[in-house]
Amino acid sequence: MDIQKLLSQMTLQEKLGQLTQVNAVFFKPDNTADITGPVSLLGIEESDALYCGSTLNFIGAKDMKKIQDIAMAAQPHGIPLLFMQDVIHGYRTIYPIPLGMGCTFDEELVEECARMAGKEAAVSGVHVTFSPMLDLVRDARWGRVMESTGEDPFLNGRLGAAFVRGYQGDKLQGKYDIAACVKHFAAYGAPEAGRDYNAVELSEHTLRESYLPGYRACIDAGVEMIMPSFNTVGGVPSTCNRLLLDKILRREWAFDGIVISDYNAYREMVKHGVAEDDKHAAELAIGAGCDIEMMSATAYLHGEELLAEGRLTMEQIDRAVLRVLELKDRLGLFENPYRVANEQEEAELHLCPAHRALARRAAEEASVLLKNENVLPFSKNAKKIAVIGPFAKEKGIKGFWACAGRDEDCVTVLAGVRALLPDAEVASVKGCSWEIGETEVPELDEAIELASEADAVVLCLGEYQEHSGEGNSRATLTLSPAQMTLARAVLKHNKNTAAVIFGGRPLVLTDLAEIAPAMLYVWQPGTEGGNAVARLLFGDANPSGKLSMSFPYAEGQCPIYYSRMNTGRPVEDPKVVSKRPYRSRYLDAPVLPLYPFGHGLSYNTYTYDNFTVSDDKITPDTPLEIAVTVKNEGQYQGKETVQLYIHDKFASVARPLLELKDFVKLELAPGESAAVIFTLTEEDLRFHTLDGTFASERGEFEVFVGPNSDQLMGATVYLEK
Ligand code: BGC
Secondary structure, rough: OOHHHHHHOHHHHHHHHHHEEEEEHOOOOOOOOOOOOOHHHOOOOHHHHHHOEEOOOOOOOOHHHHHHHHHHHHHOOOOOOHHHHHOOOOOOOOOHHHHHHHHHOOHHHHHOOOOOOOHHHHHHHOOEEOOEOOOOOOOOOOOOHHHHOOOOHHHHHHHHHHEEEEOOOOOOOOOOOOOOEEEEEOOOOOOOHHHHOOOEEOOOOHHHHHHOOOHHHHHHHHOOOOOOOOOOOOOOOHHHHHHHHHHHOOOOOOOOOEOOOOOOOHHHHHHHHHOOOOOHHHHHHHHHHHEEEEEHHHHHHHHHHHOOOOOOOOOHHHHHHHHHHHHHHHOOOOOOOOOOHHHHHHHOOOOOOHHHHHHHHHHHHHOEEEOOOOOOOOOOOOOEEEEEEEOOOOOOOOOOOOOOOHHHHHHOOOHHHHHOOOEEEEEEEOOOOOOOOOOOOOOHHHHHHHHHHOOOEEEEEEHHHHHOOOOOOOOOOOOOOOHHHHHHHHHHOOOOEEEEEEEOOEOOOOOHHOOOEEEEHHHOOOOOOOHHHHHHOOOOOOOOOOOOOOEEEOOOOOOOOOOOOOOOOOOOOOOOOOOOOOOOOOOOOOOOOOOOOOOOOOOOOEEEEEEEEEOOEEEOOOOOEEEEEEEEEEOOEEEEEEEEEEEEOOOOOOOOEEEEEEEEEEEOOOOOOEEEEEEEOHHHHHHHOOOOOOEEOOEEEEEEEEEEEEEEEEEEEEEEO
């Protein structure tokens, strides 16, 4: 397609249409769209909507084709629509929430899952997914932590790039490849007080050091699109933030793909108080570098006046339209506007056995064994099993942002245990609801009776899927009084109990950890959740997940993360409540979280030996080799993620006490050992120095290796330059 020629023939209305995205409701297949409710507030007519260049929130190949026909027939140049959707952790087959995927520390698995999701979405007519979400998350109160791969810039970058590869394949050349859109640029994950959409205050130093690398990794991996965040950063909404969109994204990172605003974010700049009105909002957003406006039409409605008044230029509009047309061209839409939308393939692929198997494997690898005092794995000879708690029979375990996923497709824990052990007597009672703050336990007696008679008890607690995700921040993160009452009663009557905890964020489990001998955190595990949980509990699968986000001891510690700075007055032992005054401490909680980043147990014990560092000096020409031998001392096949950290002891700006620099996930048979050799280069020691350059500084560094951020063996090395 000759895009330049097409552009030269388009009217201004057509061009502005390409820069506008509206909900699929505008293109009702029967063409009788009754545009009411919030949609009518866009201020455009149905006939205008047909000029739009892209749409979101549609489901299925059948509708997609009809909508495409309607839109193309109405477009003067018959330009096809781009169909975009939030395919965040699966399309119809749902794998664990991204925070759980972070715990797999497995780039290949993440890539495979993204490819599967992309394929299911592609046959349903999706061209672009609003994923991956690469917001660094350190405050569990924020409901959207579930969408991120966690608190660490390095891990996020690695996994973000894997998501992009999975969706986009080799530059969208594969039949089922779809375009990815990294979001929410930038620092959406640091809202004040953990409250969604709230202001973000960060120094440019911290922004660059910690918050930007994840997005950058996706740009480097070739992501097609990026979405600015809703929030302000330093008082400026990202949607019109020239530091972010122009200086950093377009100039420093040379990103030439599409920038799409978040939902209604142009108009929200009026609420933020930086745009006088809608017209001004369009001027600010396009002026800063936005291309597509999602779910508002300020540019469409006011573009002509803004051009006439010299507040926008035709060059700016043309450049943005070109980007949109080029993506349509790369996706082959001018030749085949339906692309691979295909109802038969939908029926064949959605929830097919291979996809379910992958989702189950992902749910197994995402689960984190937080604690285990000789309870798990349960014996498969158990005759009577009790599955108790609000999540025992709950199908709502797919998690927020599950796109076309349905609760009814999900396997419950009860169903999973029954399927795995068909000869056992498996009984279940809910006990209480999962409501936040619930105090009543209507079925306490039944739960006690069941627990007392069982050989093994699976206690299913946690947080409901709609209690995390967008707009769902929480000020308290503990289990409800009802769930704790239930847990105490069950544990009093049967010690052979494992708590299986569902959650979209790290919950505060301090009280439960005091009474429960075993705790398996399964996040919102997705379609195959119950099967994965059953296999993990009864030893058919061995837990290997490692926390991608610290679990606070108390909400008051938030934000909390392993890569913290020291203070001038650190406590001697951050694991206990310090008694010394004038220290950086809490009077009622330790400094460290309940469970640290990288923590996660297995049914095996892995020993770390023969830690060696090739030299005590590192130079730009001579990297270091850091070696360790890891041995599986247990009886099960298992996986262990070996982690490499550094600490820059002295620099022009204070450096974190620990920074993850690499990781390797090993698979070891019983008795097997493997040598892991990490290479650390001078480049790995670079940071944003006092004068703003990205460089290393000579001096002492500590290098550490271990199974989590709190159990490390280390050595000191010197960087010579
Ligand atoms: C969210 C985005 C999402 C968009 C479209 C917004 O509310 O912040 O993450 O991609 O809606 O559904």
